Amino acid sequence: MRFSMRSRFALLSLIAIMLLPQICSAAALNGYGDRGTAVRDAQQALVRSGFNPGPVDGVFGPRTLAAVKAFQKGRGLAVDGVVGPATLAALGTVTLAARSARAPLAGKTIVIDPGHGGYNPGALGVDGSREEDNVLAIGLHLRDLLTNAGAQVLMTRSTDVEPSLAQRVSLANTNKAALYVSVHNNSYKDPAASGVMTFSRYGDARSQKVSTVIMEELKKWTGMTNKGVEQGNYYVLRNTSMPAVIAEIGFMTNWSDVRILKTAVFRRSAAEGLYYGILRFLTQG
Numbered sequence: 001m002r003f004s005m006r007s008r009f010a011l012l013s014l015i016a017i018m019l020l021p022q023i024c025s026a027a028a029l030n031g032y033g034d035r036g037t038a039v040r041d042a043q044q045a046l047v048r049s050g051f052n053p054g055p056v057d058g059v060f061g062p063r064t065l066a067a068v069k070a071f072q073k074g075r076g077l078a079v080d081g082v083v084g085p086a087t088l089a090a091l092g093t094v095t096l097a098a099r100s101a102r103a104p105l106a107g108k109t110i111v112i113d114p115g116h117g118g119y120n121p122g123a124l125g126v127d128g129s130r131e132e133d134n135v136l137a138i139g140l141h142l143r144d145l146l147t148n149a150g151a152q153v154l155m156t157r158s159t160d161v162e163p164s165l166a167q168r169v170s171l172a173n174t175n176k177a178a179l180y181v182s183v184h185n186n187s188y189k190d191p192a193a194s195g196v197m198t199f200s201r202y203g204d205a206r207s208q209k210v211s212t213v214i215m216e217e218l219k220k221w222t223g224m225t226n227k228g229v230e231q232g233n234y235y236v237l238r239n240t241s242m243p244a245v246i247a248e249i250g251f252m253t254n255w256s257d258v259r260i261l262k263t264a265v266f267r268r269s270a271a272e273g274l275y276y277g278i279l280r281f282l283t284q285g
């Protein structure tokens, strides 16, 4: 094909116009209505600095807007609700400060137990998704976060296999873990039930403490409802010899929960909620 100079210029202009939004969006400021990784990073930094932007989901909604404004006000910045260079720099400082607290979990052994696995899918979602897949993905993200913080992490499973309950408990007891965290998804006869539940060992104050802080952080990071911080008579809680918690994240019987449980963003946010709960429990007592 041959192009005249004019049509060649027109073609180049067209390509430039097509590329422009992508070039701009790479450098764009993030504000109300925006979505994406940069928004998620900003939300994460806001949570770290003690503000509540709503779920860390990469969507710049009203709660994120309010949190950005509160952050800007607190830092003496122009309160415009836009994550521009000055706000980004201030948030970056927060992120760096958080990272520079090196290895806060060094010397701690933590057992992560993603429920079910192998031939046991756990609860089946209303859309056919499987609990075993959701909880493994969350557990693997959690492992990375904890390892990054210096913890020694032992997984009861890191692939699609099913250890027995006795094997899961034994891994924690023989390694004298500081904490045992089991990850599940809930199900209930009422399809409207949605949110997070945590279970602790009966009559164990330390187990109740970790169950409570994990709930607080899961709510903060996922935006899910608190459906209860309860004591539970479960094998893994009865037979482990350290503080233990079962986190039931979302309901497989609820359409909205199963939909987000399948997303990488939600799985990461859930892992972050668990992580910050664990961090608070193990570093603040």
Ligand SMILES: [Zn+2]
Residues within 6 Å of the ligand: 115, 116, 122, 123, 131, 184, 185
């Ligand atoms: Zn389960």
